[in-house]
Amino acid sequence: xxxxxxxxxxxxxxxxxxxxxxxxxxxxxxxxxxxxxxxxxxxxxxxxxxxxxxxxxxxxxxxxxxxxxxxxxxxxxxxxxxxxxxxxxxxxxxxxxxxxxxxxxxxxxxxxxxxxxxxxxxxxxxxxxxxxxxxxxxxxxxxxxxxxxxxxxxxxxxxxxxxxxxxxxxxxxxxxxxxxxxxxxxxxxxxxxxxxxxxxxxxxxxxxxxxxxxxxxxxxxxxxxxxxxxxxxxxxxxxxxxxxxxxxxxxxxxxxxxxxxxxxxxxxxxxxxxxxxxxxxxxxxxxxxxxxxxxxxxxxxxxxxxxxxxxxxxxxxxxxxxxxxxxxxxxxxxxxxxxxxxxxxxxxxxxxxxxxxxxxxxxxxxxxxxxxxxxxxxxxxxxxxxxxxxxxxxxxxxxxxxxxxxxxxxxxxxxxxxxxxxxxxxxxxxxxxx
Amino acid sequence: xxxxxxxxxxxxxxxxxxxxxxxxxxxxxxxxxxxxxxxxxxxxxxxxxxxxxxxxxxxxxxxxxxxxxxxxxxxxxxxxxxxxxxxxxxxxxxxxxxxxxxxxxxxxxxxxxxxxxxxxxxxxxxxxxxxxxxxxxxxxxxxxxxxxxxxxxxxxxxxxxxxxxxxxxxxxxxxxxxxxxxxxxxxxxxxxxxxxxxxxxxxxxxxxxxxxxxxxxxxxxxxxxxxxxxxxxxxxxxxxxxxxxxxxxxxxxxxxxxxxxxxxxxxxxxxxxxxxxxxxxxxxxxxxxxxxxxxxxxxxxxxxxxxxxxxxxxxxxxxxxxxxxxxxxxxxxxxxxxxx
Numbered sequence: 001x002x003x004x005x006x007x008x009x010x011x012x013x014x015x016x017x018x019x020x021x022x023x024x025x026x027x028x029x030x031x032x033x034x035x036x037x038x039x040x041x042x043x044x045x046x047x048x049x050x051x052x053x054x055x056x057x058x059x060x061x062x063x064x065x066x067x068x069x070x071x072x073x074x075x076x077x078x079x080x081x082x083x084x085x086x087x088x089x090x091x092x093x094x095x096x097x098x099x100x101x102x103x104x105x106x107x108x109x110x111x112x113x114x115x116x117x118x119x120x121x122x123x124x125x126x127x128x129x130x131x132x133x134x135x136x137x138x139x140x141x142x143x144x145x146x147x148x149x150x151x152x153x154x155x156x157x158x159x160x161x162x163x164x165x166x167x168x169x170x171x172x173x174x175x176x177x178x179x180x181x182x183x184x185x186x187x188x189x190x191x192x193x194x195x196x197x198x199x200x201x202x203x204x205x206x207x208x209x210x211x212x213x214x215x216x217x218x219x220x221x222x223x224x225x226x227x228x229x230x231x232x233x234x235x236x237x238x239x240x241x242x243x244x245x246x247x248x249x250x251x252x253x254x255x256x257x258x259x260x261x262x263x264x265x266x267x268x269x270x271x272x273x274x275x276x277x278x279x280x281x282x283x284x285x286x287x288x289x290x291x292x293x294x295x296x297x298x299x300x301x302x303x304x305x306x307x308x309x310x311x312x313x314x315x316x317x318x319x320x321x322x323x324x325x326x327x328x329x330x331x332x333x334x335x336x337x338x339x340x341x342x343x344x345x346x347x348x349x350x351x352x353x354x355x356x357x358x359x360x361x362x363x364x365x366x367x368x369x370x371x372x373x374x375x376x377x378x379x380x381x382x383x384x385x386x387x388x389x390x391x392x393x394x395x396x397x398x399x400x401x402x403x404x405x406x407x408x409x410x411x412x413x414x415x416x417x418x419x420x421x422x423x424x425x426x427x428x429x430x431x432x433x434x
Numbered sequence: 435x436x437x438x439x440x441x442x443x444x445x446x447x448x449x450x451x452x453x454x455x456x457x458x459x460x461x462x463x464x465x466x467x468x469x470x471x472x473x474x475x476x477x478x479x480x481x482x483x484x485x486x487x488x489x490x491x492x493x494x495x496x497x498x499x500x501x502x503x504x505x506x507x508x509x510x511x512x513x514x515x516x517x518x519x520x521x522x523x524x525x526x527x528x529x530x531x532x533x534x535x536x537x538x539x540x541x542x543x544x545x546x547x548x549x550x551x552x553x554x555x556x557x558x559x560x561x562x563x564x565x566x567x568x569x570x571x572x573x574x575x576x577x578x579x580x581x582x583x584x585x586x587x588x589x590x591x592x593x594x595x596x597x598x599x600x601x602x603x604x605x606x607x608x609x610x611x612x613x614x615x616x617x618x619x620x621x622x623x624x625x626x627x628x629x630x631x632x633x634x635x636x637x638x639x640x641x642x643x644x645x646x647x648x649x650x651x652x653x654x655x656x657x658x659x660x661x662x663x664x665x666x667x668x669x670x671x672x673x674x675x676x677x678x679x680x681x682x683x684x685x686x687x688x689x690x691x692x693x694x695x696x697x698x699x700x701x702x703x704x705x706x707x708x709x710x711x712x713x714x715x716x717x718x719x720x721x722x723x724x725x726x727x728x729x730x731x732x733x734x735x736x737x738x739x740x741x742x743x744x745x746x747x748x749x750x751x752x753x754x755x756x757x758x759x760x761x762x763x764x765x766x767x768x769x770x771x772x773x774x
Contacts, residue, residue, distance in 0.1 A: 152743060
């Protein structure tokens with residue numbers, strides 16, 4: 001008995017010790033952009049030159065535009081340059097409330113290329129987080145900066161970045177009556193605009209291949225719509241299928257091997273799948289209605305599309321092999337241009353309701369509908385490869401108005417205009433280039 | 435008598451045992467039971483209502499007295515009396531452990547950012563842009579920026595999941611602990627009155643010391659012995675103190691959106707505090723749920739940042755309750771966050 005008691009006593013003592021901690025549950029926090037300091041990178045020879053400064057500026061702009069970071073104003077810096085080879089003096093950064101610090105350098109390697117190196121530090125805890133080196137030709141310095149920004153973004157948010165990407169869009173110039181529409185491509189931040197078509201043909205709905213640097217788009221030549229696949233690097237353009245009827249709204253399958261599109265037949269249109277290698281065309285819907293705007297789920301097993309088979313334009317999901325479709329949108333108004341998120345968790349759409357065009361998202365089962373932005377005309381959402389940001393085009397109307405590209409976070413915050421040389425519509429966001 | 439005593443002892447042992455077994459289960463319920471804290475004020479009062487110690491007193495030999503645990507309150511994260519650094523007046527200036535050593539420059543960056551020095555040659559592709567990964571015809575060669583892990587300056591394991599809490603820092607001098615007032619031991623009472631009680635030696639085993647020590651706050655006629663320097667400290671944090679602490683952390687905790695969306699990504703961070711409310715050392719990650727999730731590291735870092743940024747807590751935590759708050763476990767649970 002004594003032994004038992006002794007054991008019990010010692011155990012109680014132990015349990016008491018374990019319980020002794022004061023525990024405080026923290027269930028709420030702030031939702032604020034993380035303050036981050038990005039001093040100019042160190043350039044060749046140890047100083048700051050134009051290139052090294054530019055790289056830091058592009059990294060800063062990328063992170064700022066994401067809405068998840070609040071770069072500290074460089075004019076507040078106590079220390080202007082932090083070489084990546086040295087441990088920063090965190091005491092110089094804590095007063096600025098910076099939680100993270102990026103130090104880096106850019107220098108020629110001697111073989112005609114440049115090497116960029118960066119390190120990311122947690123200022124609060126004084127810890128080293130990540131560091132990388134990249135090599136590229138000097139012409140590609142912007143890509144280097146985007147890749148660094150992606151790396152920082154990924155390390156601090158736990159999600160894939162999306163800065164090293166491009167956006168294809170339809171560049172629109174000229175008056176409203178004689179508008180010239182050219183296919184164009186640029187970096188996601190608006191830099192490096194390049195035109196892919198000359199404007200002789202009307203082009204719409206460019207769509208990126210999820211796996212290659214290829215674009216599918218619809219083009220009106222004469223009186224006929226055709227679907228082309230364009231290799232962005234080579235400029236090689238290929239007509240896929242010569243359809244007797246109007247073909248439009250093409251979109252790649254996740255593996256890039258197939259394209260779904262809709263073909264018009266009389267007053268109706270149906271959805272077809274075209275195998276890019278065999279050129280075999282397979283019909284997926286068969287209804288006396290307008291079925292169009294198909295988009296694959298990221299796993300390739302299902303397709304979302306819009307249809308007026310129920311009397312009003314709504315969103316439907318069916319197997320990628322066709323067959324019965326299930327309606328998933330039930331709100332008032334008309335739903336169109338559905339796009340499945342690369343993460344698979346959401347579907348973005350355009351919704352016409354009450355004289356406005358809105359951009360929204362809902363889950364693939366139809367629940368959780370949220371409108372992210374609304375106004376006179378918002379249309380054509382496209383997903384950033386990480387499924388966190390949408391780009392779309394907005395036309396504010398008016399005699400001199402025209403469409404412009406905008407981006408918005410899936411929370412509905414952080415709406416930003418994307419700079420383009422002139423009016424722009426129909427954006428398509430590329431996968432990560434890396 | 436002997437039978438009665440045996441039964442009594444056995445019954446006590448059983449009760450203690452039950453209390454023991456119940457503890458772990460009840461801990462899991464505590465999430466919604468923070469509100470129960472004040473209840474405890476009463477239950478532990480007898481342990482904490484100590485008289486002031488006296489410098490003239492002597493350090494007494496250690497005596498371990500089983501405190502009859504208030505069996506019902508087991509679930510509450512109650513500050514236990516043992517944790518109190520009942521400093522004896524003699525050592526009023528108990529030297530706290532050295533303040534957090536200045537963040538040592540753990541990364542040992544190589545002097546020159548030379549790629550050749552990369553310790554991970556595998557991670558660094560050859561200096562030339564490899565054409566291999568681009569099987570597709572790409573006549574316009576856009577030299578792909580190559581990516582190489584920078585020689586990481588001493589890969590300090592960032593998230594140290596330490597399931598074992600560091601021991602309570604201010605190790606209460608054992609001798610002082612002995613001064614805790616032994617509540618009238620059920621075993622001692624009979625001993626005093628019943629000389630013929632000798633049949634069973636249990637009592638002798640249990641306690642050979644005369645009752646002494648701090649005693650209750652009732653003024654004692656005896657010379658005072660070492661008591662608790664805390665004297666009549668309240669035994670628990672008040673709700674408003676806890677609320678203020680929470681409100682402070684709410685301001686500092688800024689988990690990335692992916693962590694908010696991840697669901698039950700709960701991080702428990704333990705800290706040790708100095709009497710002035712500042713951190714005695716870097717926070718320790720006690721546990722991270724979904725530890726295999728790639729977001730776990732980001733979540734843990736956000737939690738640590740919150741605690742470090744919020745410190746010091748001297749304006750919220752009252753020094754007289756240092757015994758209670760010298761160690762705090764913060765449980766960061768993003769599930770209820772708005773906008774998550």
